[in-house]
Amino acid sequence: MSKRVLITGGAGFIGHNLCRRMLAEGYEVGVIDNEFTGRREDVPGECAYLKGDIRNTGDLAKAFDPAPDVVFHVAAQASNIRSFGDPRLDIDVNIQGTINVVNACVERGVPKLVYAGSMTEYGLMDRLPVNEDAPLRPISYYGISKTAAEHFVLSTTRRPDLTAPFSATVFRMFNVYGPGQSLTNPYQGVLAIFIGQVLRGEPCTVDGDGTQSRDFVYIDDVTRAWAAVAEPGVADGIAINLGSGARLSVNDLVREVCIVLGHDPKAYPIEKRPLRPGINCIRKRISRAPAMSSAGRRKSVSRTASRAPSRGRKKRAGRPPDVALVRHEKPTDEPPGIPPVFFRSAER
Numbered sequence: 001m002s003k004r005v006l007i008t009g010g011a012g013f014i015g016h017n018l019c020r021r022m023l024a025e026g027y028e029v030g031v032i033d034n035e036f037t038g039r040r041e042d043v044p045g046e047c048a049y050l051k052g053d054i055r056n057t058g059d060l061a062k063a064f065d066p067a068p069d070v071v072f073h074v075a076a077q078a079s080n081i082r083s084f085g086d087p088r089l090d091i092d093v094n095i096q097g098t099i100n101v102v103n104a105c106v107e108r109g110v111p112k113l114v115y116a117g118s119m120t121e122y123g124l125m126d127r128l129p130v131n132e133d134a135p136l137r138p139i140s141y142y143g144i145s146k147t148a149a150e151h152f153v154l155s156t157t158r159r160p161d162l163t164a165p166f167s168a169t170v171f172r173m174f175n176v177y178g179p180g181q182s183l184t185n186p187y188q189g190v191l192a193i194f195i196g197q198v199l200r201g202e203p204c205t206v207d208g209d210g211t212q213s214r215d216f217v218y219i220d221d222v223t224r225a226w227a228a229v230a231e232p233g234v235a236d237g238i239a240i241n242l243g244s245g246a247r248l249s250v251n252d253l254v255r256e257v258c259i260v261l262g263h264d265p266k267a268y269p270i271e272k273r274p275l276r277p278g279i280n281c282i283r284k285r286i287s288r289a290p291a292m293s294s295a296g297r298r299k300s301v302s303r304t305a306s307r308a309p310s311r312g313r314k315k316r317a318g319r320p321p322d323v324a325l326v327r328h329e330k331p332t333d334e335p336p337g338i339p340p341v342f343f344r345s346a347e348r
């Protein structure tokens, strides 16, 4: 008898591609989706489809009957930008909805759940590439909700009171792209946004100067990885980054899209939107708004340098020491093996 997978959010971009993959792997596929962004017509006809909501435990009870062998929990409010306008939705769908799905798995004795985590759980990354043990410091409400849900999922796998085995794998996915992505949804991936803009003859909108880079991972690589962990005993109880491992700048991405769609990338109109903080508000509302720019930096460097310990060198009166000298010159009285830390200690 074939195994059964239930895919929440199976009508969305990643969800309906997972439906195809799991049918090809010989699974029976069930889908629950409330069609918030997903489209029923994208779901292959062989799937058992339920228009239902993961916030509603009655809908989930129907979707879990009969109990699947594995649940792919993909449904979510999936937009960073939208999360700022309606954080309640992220709490209800992404956090409470996930708790409902996890509870349904536990109640029905489903042995495995795979959860759609997100790179946004990392927030501002100190280092690239970012590894799974990096701190999770999300900066969007969406990222916060995905992180909280991940904790609920993984904590449940460690609950000592469960009578039936329950395991889970989390994929923290990077920028997923590929066929089936909406070209009109402004909240979907940046590649689809650029393709849509170029096809409609609109300028490409780039945030900042476009030198920032992203990891783009192809949808088939994503669905292959999900299928690989569908069985209990594979990658249980952990969160795994799911990216391509390569980085591409936003400018290069625009260039590629233009070339593939037959446009000269040098001539194609690009609308750059500033990333620098706008400080009009503080200027208008507060009398002591920040006023220093390059003059402030010069002043700061001179002051820092003048406080640096001289380490045996005579201070030149009336003029701060040369910064390059303070930083690099090795003093003659320094015992061997002590690192040249003057500049750092002067900063404190």
Ligand SMILES: NC(=O)c1ccc[n+]([C@@H]2O[C@H](COP(=O)([O-])OP(=O)(O)OC[C@H]3O[C@@H](n4cnc5c(N)ncnc54)[C@H](O)[C@@H]3O)[C@@H](O)[C@H]2O)c1
Residues within 6 Å of the ligand: 008, 009, 010, 011, 012, 013, 014, 015, 032, 033, 034, 035, 036, 037, 038, 039, 052, 053, 054, 055, 073, 074, 075, 076, 077, 078, 093, 097, 116, 117, 118, 119, 146, 172, 173, 174, 175, 176, 177, 189
């Ligand atoms: N696309 C990416 O690059 C990316 C990256 C990292 C993580 N993710 C995560 O992957 C998942 C899928 O993302 P996507 O890009 O396919 O987005 P999507 O919007 O195309 O898919 C989400 C699906 O969930 C459904 N849904 C939303 N609320 C629901 C609810 N209350 N009940 C039932 N169904 C509901 C939507 O109708 C849609 O079909 C999301 O969990 C998202 O957070 C996506």
